[in-house]
Amino acid sequence: MRWVIGLAAPLVAFWLLLSGHYTVLLLTLGVVSIVLTVWVVSRMERAEVHIPVRMALRLPLYCLWLGGQILLSALKVLGQVWSPRLAPKPRVDVTPVDGIPELSQAIYANSITLTPGTLSLEVDDRGIEVHALRSTDLDDLQAGSMLRRVKPLEGR
Incomplete structure (x- = not known):
């Protein structure tokens, strides 16, 4: 029952x-x-x-960094879409996860998807399969x- 308060209080x-x-x-x-x-x-x-305390303390800084990356990537995608000279060069490949825990893999895959121009397609033992609008x-x-x-x- 404690988890209800632990979840509801931050939501409120x-x-x-x-x-x-x-x-x-x-x-x-x-x-x-x-x-x-x-x-x-x-x-x-x-x-x-539950989310480990260490992660809860580090997550706000990561979210700020990710927000900046989303903005920069959105500007790059905007430039590519509106520029007649820059044709998209889409690519699909696997990016390694280097044995990070499942929660971190989920955060990583979702961060990739949130960043404009990239999309996580599948997460497995090899890594995360990513579709990117730009090869870079x-x-x-x-x-x-x-x-x-x-x-x-x-914190591992």
């Missing part, structure tokens, strides 16, 4: 912080969405799995620039 704080409006309707919608979220998590049988983006991933940021999150 996040809802109130982002909403900024405290009408009866919005507060009711917030309560309904939080109850629904807690119910879905309990059905997933993953409620007892895939080269950057294979060089390990993003993976070096993901590895310290779990």
